[in-house]
Amino acid sequence: MTAAWAADEEPQTQNIAHNDDVVRARQQVRTLAQRCRLSLVDQTKFITAASELARNTLVYGGGGELRSGLVEREGRRGVAAVFEDSGPGIPDIDLAMTDGWTSGGGLGLGLSGARRLVDDFVLDTEVGRGTTVTIVKWAR
């Protein structure tokens, strides 16, 4: 994590195993983004990034887990989402982060686009172990 979970509450956990879990992931982070009082544009960016990453967890990671909640750093509040899978991992990170590159049938904008849409983006992956992507958007 790039910041500490907010002290006053536990992050929520949600399985990502089916298509409808991607919808649920969007709903979960929407509620948090609203509670964090992100602007409407920032909410939209954060939910969109989360949607891309949830789909990657499902499609490429073979399913996994989303942890999300409010975070704090130096007196600022933000919303964080951590997508974790034990799938195949990403062999070439630079390639995977390239706009338009996909190993499947996508548009290749999920990872690269998500990075542009959030404030903090951390990709941790290892072939054979899995992939964890953490995103944070800070309230202004």
Place this chain on the structure above:
Amino acid sequence: MSERVPVLRIGDILLVSIQVDLEDQAVLNLQEDLADQIVTRAARGVVIDITAVEIVDSFVGRMLATIASISRLLDAETVVVGMRPAVAITLVELGLSLGGVRTALDLEKGLALLRRSASGADPR
């Protein structure tokens, strides 16, 4: 089972209004339904109303672009109406400019746009 989005017909125009957060399979179903109905109902135009849609990610964005291309091949025209400003900003930053997709601010303007291009007054 994923829900199916109803496709309405007004004259030779198909109208779809997306009212719920669709899972990916429902998005693909909609794409197929529209391609089907453009042909079976001899539609000349398709209006996709996304006024109620809070986010458009690359999957939905691709569906919009694909429907626009498919309809063009089938001699129909697609207009996406009602995109929220926050959605437009996010789409551009995501990297999707949807260059091949015609848009209008609302349903009325979208229908007017289709009428104009049907009468040849708005050649592209």
